[in-house]
Amino acid sequence: MKAATWDDLTSSVCVGDSIRYWAPKRGYRNATFNIVAINGNRLDLTTKEGKPVEVHRKDFGKVAVQFDDLLQGTISRQELTKTSGRTAYILSLIRELNERLKRPHPKLGDLLSANSRVFLKSEYGPVSNEWPAVSFSVEGYARKLAEIFDTKEDWVLFAGTDDHDLTPPEFRKKLLCVVRIRSGPPVDSGVLVDPGRLNYFQQGDPKKFAYSLQATAAWKLATLPAARDLLKEKYGVIGRGQARKSYLILSPTEIDRLKDLPVARIALSVLPLDEFHLAEVIDSLEDQFDRLLGLLTRRAQLGGTAVSRNAPIRIVKLTKQDLREMWAEQGGLCRLCNAAIPRSTRNFLLQVSADRTDSKVETYSRANTQLTHLGCNYGKNSADAEQFADWLRIVRVANSLNHDDD
Numbered sequence: 001m002k003a004a005t006w007d008d009l010t011s012s013v014c015v016g017d018s019i020r021y022w023a024p025k026r027g028y029r030n031a032t033f034n035i036v037a038i039n040g041n042r043l044d045l046t047t048k049e050g051k052p053v054e055v056h057r058k059d060f061g062k063v064a065v066q067f068d069d070l071l072q073g074t075i076s077r078q079e080l081t082k083t084s085g086r087t088a089y090i091l092s093l094i095r096e097l098n099e100r101l102k103r104p105h106p107k108l109g110d111l112l113s114a115n116s117r118v119f120l121k122s123e124y125g126p127v128s129n130e131w132p133a134v135s136f137s138v139e140g141y142a143r144k145l146a147e148i149f150d151t152k153e154d155w156v157l158f159a160g161t162d163d164h165d166l167t168p169p170e171f172r173k174k175l176l177c178v179v180r181i182r183s184g185p186p187v188d189s190g191v192l193v194d195p196g197r198l199n200y201f202q203q204g205d206p207k208k209f210a211y212s213l214q215a216t217a218a219w220k221l222a223t224l225p226a227a228r229d230l231l232k233e234k235y236g237v238i239g240r241g242q243a244r245k246s247y248l249i250l251s252p253t254e255i256d257r258l259k260d261l262p263v264a265r266i267a268l269s270v271l272p273l274d275e276f277h278l279a280e281v282i283d284s285l286e287d288q289f290d291r292l293l294g295l296l297t298r299r300a301q302l303g304g305t306a307v308s309r310n311a312p313i314r315i316v317k318l319t320k321q322d323l324r325e326m327w328a329e330q331g332g333l334c335r336l337c338n339a340a341i342p343r344s345t346r347n348f349l350l351q352v353s354a355d356r357t358d359s360k361v362e363t364y365s366r367a368n369t370q371l372t373h374l375g376c377n378y379g380k381n382s383a384d385a386e387q388f389a390d391w392l393r394i395v396r397v398a399n400s401l402n403h404d405d406d
């Protein structure tokens, strides 16, 4: 049999999928692990006990080419474990992939359960890795959908507009794809969406598609059927007035009409959302402080576990009142670059962040903490003061040169 490939795997499995352990001879075990993130070259898994496991593309490839030999007994399981420390997971993934590839071409109805709801939304094109999100120009609509969407049952159905400027001809007035979204509030689209694409849409209207719900799985409609043929009434409404910026819930009869449509998976990179909490749209300084304290507390709880990227951070001794006073003392300026921190922003790099002046001290306290831009804090990271100053100087010089050209 042709060796299983990483691309086949990542375009077949979804975040949230639960995979049964399987090994040759032994067969299936009565236990599963879950897929939590799909990166370009890495799958993040978690066991039932909550242990995080990473499977890398390279390891997968090495095991996949030996899979047939293993089945035929030319090499032993023992020998295979020399190739990778993740063989229990990789063998199970290969088995799952092979089983899926054997199944017939799926139909939209296969993705639906009796409880599934389908939300019709007007769009300029299908979900892709450039635009791995369901995006709204009105925050309230994004929040409402996030609240009512069942991430295990429901789908958003994209229908192409007939806008001749923004919708490519092949997508106009067609049903495009169904999308499942991640739970949680909308985030700044700048974090998820290709900046070039976002800029293109936001010329003249900076709020256009500013609020995004991350796509965790998407299937395109293989034949791109005409929207009017199947959903005449709702498609007529969705293109007009406020409905254009919102969504409509399809009735069971309307869903029935869609069930036989063939679908094909859209391969999406689905990044872990942990960092995206930083990117929630923040409208006031007080909200920024709330977000910051929440983040520090969460990190303190995760401190020292594999989930935290940073060195263990154990104690947070800051209150909201401390943050208000620090803000006043610093005159609202970032202590790293000395420029103003905006009170409200959709750019997560400009949000207020807490930087420990001595990063060897684990505690966040008044004495050990200064307020900075999040971008500056990221930039400083483990650099020393001099390296950071060099970086700032270069960025500033480059910036002033650009402005001179204007």
Ligand SMILES: [Zn+2]
Pocket: 334, 335, 336, 337, 338, 339, 372, 373, 376
């Ligand atoms: Zn700064």
